[in-house]
Amino acid sequence: MTALICNAIRKTYGAVTALENIDLSVAPGEFIALLGPSGCGKSTLLNLIAGFEAPTSGALTVFGETPHRPGPDRAVVFQEPALFPWLRIWDNVTFSPRLAGKPRAAYEADARRFIDLVGLTGFERHYPDQLSGGMKQRVGLARCLLMQPRLFLMDEPFGALDAQTRLAMQELLLHVWDTMKRTVIFITHDIDEAIFLADTVYVMSARPGRIRSRFTIDLPRPRQIDMLADAGFNALKRDIMHQLRD
Ligand SMILES: Nc1ncnc2c1ncn2[C@@H]1O[C@H](COP(=O)(O)OP(=O)(O)O)[C@@H](O)[C@H]1O
Ligand SMILES: [Mg+2]
Structure with missing residues (x-):
């Protein structure tokens, strides 16, 4: 069964369209990163998946069920x-x-x-x-x-930490994920963090928030910090930076 499916999700607050036409499909055990500038709707999408709010239109299922409220899963x-x-x-x-x-x-x-x-x-x-x-x-x-839980929803969890602590936490999270094999939806505006952690990076664009492109991160695991300086890593980073800027 698919861990998460978003089908044409749209979310508006009055005249503000926070999310438009969001399609996502996440496999069980997959680690995805949602990457985008501030205000592009990342937290809004996470809140819908968590069940804190309902989409204005479109369908969303977590392991086959529509989340109507927050739950321990x-x-x-x-x-x-x-x-x-x-x-x-x-x-x-x-x-x-x-x-x-x-x-x-x-x-x-x-x-x-x-x-x-x-x-x-x-x-x-x-x-x-x-x-x-x-x-x-x-x-x-x-x-x-x-x-x-079956799904970990992480909203810029390391955003307030200094660079060194942040890296240590990223390594810890990868170790935990490797041990537990749970599905992770990880939100960040940090390109390095997204590439270092995820199997798949979705780049979002702002106003209205949409998914602009999807990158498969085929860097080997376990990921090592040395990879942050690899040619493969930097090629991905360059491509993603272009998507974020356009
Ligand atoms: N409860 C709300 N009421 C009105 N507008 C909201 C609400 N939540 C988010 N928004 C608006 O939706 C857009 C996306 O916000 P948010 O999801 O917090 O972005 P991000 O997490 O990517 O920084 C912003 O324009 C924000 O002002
Ligand atoms: Mg946010």
Whole structure:
């Protein structure tokens, strides 16, 4: 079954057309990046997939079902991870199963595994304000992983991080993705980030937001940071830059 299908999606806010004629098809386990300038409708599209809003017209299905509301099968990671400042890292990560009233035995092993996967073992008893921006984003990621979603929706998750931390988080995300094999819809306005992470990059154009072109990123995996300087990488980057500029 296809992970995500968007069929002629259109979204308007009053006189503003945020999205026009969006067609997308994403395979299970695929990592796609939506790349485009600020205001081109990236977050709007993500909000439709998450079920926060409904399209004005067109059809959208996630694993065969139309999302009418947010659900645990579609985890959303934002630029600022919404952590509870008064809860320890362990309680932040395990918030969702605890809220659902699950017994500790049902989630404890997974929580430990995901905290380890994102490199936060030893920080379980810390509070969010004792952690750096990158570490907070790791907490948000571990919390999402524990929800075992079928679709990861990431809206410029590393946009607020410094360049070095950002690269470390990109490598971590690739490692997590390799381990979990889940479908990822990753939004960014950073060309390097899109190419480095994704199997497929969709370039969007602004006003109204449309999908302008699709690039298959056939760089080998696992991706290494050295690739950022490869001829193949730079050729793709040049092509994508032209699409963004025109
Ligand atoms: N709730 C809303 N009400 C009115 N206009 C909106 C709303 N959400 C987004 N828009 C408009 O839709 C367009 C796309 O916004 P957005 O999806 O946030 O872009 P991006 O995430 O690519 O920066 C913008 O022109 C924005 O002003
Ligand atoms: Mg946005």
